Amino acid sequence: MSTFNELGLSQNVLKALTDLGYENPTEIQEKAIPQVLTSDQDLKAFAQTGTGKTAAFSLPILEQINSEDSNTQAIILSPTRELAIQIAKNIDEFSKYLKGVKTLAVYGGSSIEDQIKKLKKGVQIIVGTPGRTVDLINRKQLKLSNIKWLVLDEADEMLNMGFKDELDKILEVTPKHKQTLLFSATFPKEVESIARNYMNNALEISAGKKNKGSDQVSHQYYVVSERNRYAALKRIADVNPDIYSIIFCRTRRETQEVADKLIKDGYNADALHGDLSQAQRDSVMQKFRKKHLQILVATDVAARGLDVNDLTHVINHKLPDQIENYTHRSGRTGRAGKEGISIAIVTGREKGKLRPIERILGKQFVSTPIPTGKEICQNQLLKLIDKVHDIEINEAEINDFLPSIYEKLEGLDREELIKRFVSLEFNTFLSYYQNAPDLNDSDQMRGRDSDSRGKRRDDENMTRFFINIGRKDKLNPARLIGLINEQQIAKNIEIGQIEILDTFSFFELDKNYKDETIASFQENDVDFEGRNVNVEITEKKRSGRSGGGRSRDKNRKDSGSGRRRSSGGKPGSDFKGFGRKRPDSKSAFGSSDKSSKRRKR
Template identity: 80%
Template sequence: MTTFKDLGLNENIIKALTDLGYENPTEIQEKAIPQVIASKKDLKAFAQTGTGKTAAFSLPILEQIDTNSKNTQAIILSPTRELALQIAKNIEEFAKHIKGFRVSAVYGGASIEDQIRKLKKGVHIVVGTPGRTVDLINRKQLNLKNVEWLVLDEADEMLNMGFKDELDKILAVTPEEKQTLLFSATFPREVESIAKNYMHKPVEITSGEKNKGSDQVSHQFYVVSERNRYNALKRIADVNPDIYSIIFCRTRRETQEIADKLIKDGYNADSLHGDLSQAQRDSVMEKFRKKHLQLLVATDVAARGLDVTDLTHVINHKLPDQIESYTHRSGRTGRAGKEGISIAIVTGREKNKLHPIERIIGKKFVKTPIPTGKEICQNQLLKLIDKVHDIEVNEAEIKDFLPAIYKKLEDLTREELIQRFVSIEFNTFLSYYENAPDLNDSEHMQSGRETRGRRNDENMSRFFINIGKKDKLNPARLIGLINDQDIAKNIEIGQIEILDTFSFFELDKNYQEETLKAFESNDNSFEGRSVNVEITEKKRSGRGGRSGNRRRRDNGSNNRNENSRSGGGKRRSKDRKENSSTPSGFGRKRSTRRKG
């Protein structure tokens, strides 16, 4: 078996690797390290997330660094500050026995003056985000004219985040004679373009198959209605008592809302997104790494610097906009030889988004039924029993109390004792999931009368919408379309009337302008028709007709919720029973005790 010494690394580096518990190189390390040491040719490397990319490019550079010089000899660019910090930390650990070596991370959201002070002392390797690196170059505080190695780590993500102009500026101030190392988890056309423009006849190596998912990760999907997306998420967490997962959302707002709901429902969860301060982000990541949190709700960008090797699941609360991002997400689990599960929660209309992902990862998604209450109770109960079976008994401390305990329990049989013991912890859970609906029942989820009872509510505004039964509209789909506009949290929806070619709905009058603006600004279409929403100032004069002045707005929707609630009267656009507090689970730390 190949060792790090076989790859040409010196004793100081090997000693540091031994201290860190590294035994043998990964596939990408075994291919990249000797290539970078022995050759000055540019290198284009495909490596899935979690395969040891940082060591693959940093160890051969460390092997060749001249510590007698104060010049910056290598610049490593990464898409996020978290990843830049993680890379710099890893390099520090690899180089701890190399006397006089210095590495520094430069990134936004931190004091640029402090970073400048470190650079002035002389830094051999700079790890930076593109924006802050350009800022330091413009201030003439970062000199890259002596750089021998340029590393583009996660190049695909840097392009997705719009850093092409910054990359151009950075490369323009580096010497022509340098070794460029490009590492990427996926190779879309844009990354191939970078290689073509910035590299000269690069050597190409791969770890695994290009643009394919990890063999250690299985892929599942759950089909839900939009209104039950969060409930399905909770059931997935509850049916896996030992879950340790990142839940990916598309926006910062969605990330915070889902995290807040989970925390309120007693789950040991927190959020990670760009609106947090650096101190907050560091705190959340540290808690998650130490497993003080079981569920981390995060955006794609915020999770890039999170180096965790033993995630059990990655959950896509919603699929990413960029197909390649799914590969990055799923690559957070199934690392270091461990198996992982990547889950996608989708509505019926989102299922077609899975096919292009399957082509990218080279695997099929397995449709999985949403766990029932009975399945959840069984898994949680067995976890409790395992916990009891494996508990270490401190006989010395407990022995003085046992006679009194035995006396109190002497009238109970073995079976009765077990039943009562289990019920202490389990009754609340059983009660919560008793008669819980089957979230896989699509017909039940789509039920609803075509016309809801009339109300004359002065607190509601009445709207006309130019789609109806002939467009396959029903109350559930109309409520989903309204929810998709993100007009306001828990906005009240009143009367709905679905007619042949158009419909009416009522919303809280306080959000009249917000509703019109939302439908106007969102590029909505429904079953191929552009959506037009107008205010009807007066109630309709007769069935099938409409009257009164209306304010016209042209708009449309590609993504529609499948919220199924219908019926007369006013209510809030939010989940019902299963969005209430959930009972305390088993084998899992909770931030608060759940209510029954």
């Protein structure tokens, strides 16, 4: 790996990079900086979001700027005001030791008169949004006839936002002889059109494959019913106590509604979208960067200016309308060499939208079950214990209070003290998720005959079993899996299709363990909710009709979720207090299971 010193940068720039903690260039910086320094050839550069594109184009420009000439020498166009502000800030930091170099961000939502005043004093580098740049050109306050560099940053997004006409107007007033640098994370046809029309013999470089997602990011998806989308979002947040995340929504209204719900439910969250004033947006972003907010709910456009390296998750509350935007969203996490997780919350009908995204990313989404109340409480409890273990004790200040504390706690042994202390903060979470429903047992998970990757589940490797308990016995897929695990049939036994009916159910297991399954249930004399459990082998259902000779199988009403892995003997059912409520009772989220209405036989 090369160093910045080897890229041909001056000592003044290297000193600024050292102050900022820059050690080694990223791949796109390593390729772009020497090229722009040593050649005036146009350049098309493709790199994933978060790989340091700003330094890749600004550092070589700074090296060549004439600080004694106060005229505009470089124009950098960006799709949003937040990104324009961020780029200008970065360039100011890079040029800290370069005397006489001035940079100005011009964008809507801020006083154009103030920007004009600064322009008149002389600015070598302009960073602007297309709309405000055109406005200044029309007022004859911004002159680009002698610029040496034109940078199109996030060119794909500028086109997605409908700035083609503005880009055309800006490019028309720039000189024919200049160096045009186009930087983009994705490469739609419209970007290629700009390259053909406004670039000459452009060299193309890339860091990784075009449109490909970051290798540091893993991709997961959760299948939910539409009514449980927000409930699932909360559980994802709750099961990750250290979450530091952006939640992406498609519209401003959706963004504000989700943020309002999270704030009402006690999360450190806020919204970022175009309906906010510039002052409000600046305030929200400042709080998020300082981690005073754990969760930021944002539109695609508003989040473009965020430069945050420590995001643990990106959550797609809904998938974007344009596939390329998913790459930009997921690129917000997994930056600066750290790993990140990108999550998509989808309904059964939306699952098909994941396939084209997978082709672009070169990665597959992993189907993930929605966390149960038990999992959430366990993670929150362990996080609480970690906080207690790692807390620093102020011996000098606390010593005076200890005698009174010891007196009040006299009579409580160590175990009782621990239980009471933990319960003080933990009981709120415990009571909230008590009797919380299994959100995986939703309408979207019922009646499916294929698994998450589209393969049929009723294959020849599975044996179908009848069990004499059902929904009226408070059985759901999660509790049935737990019941199977408790029998310790085999380690990592594969569980296939599950069908939960009113008074009985069906499930599939690896056919190699059919005898062990029958023997385990018989020998263990299994009891569930006061009923003796009976398990028998039945024939598989055939396509278009139920299988086997059991009349019970003809009237199945709904089905559970797809193939799973058994935990290999460890009980997997919810522990007491975390089982699903009766179908006619309200859940912790105010919803009820209305899918179990009886049909006439």
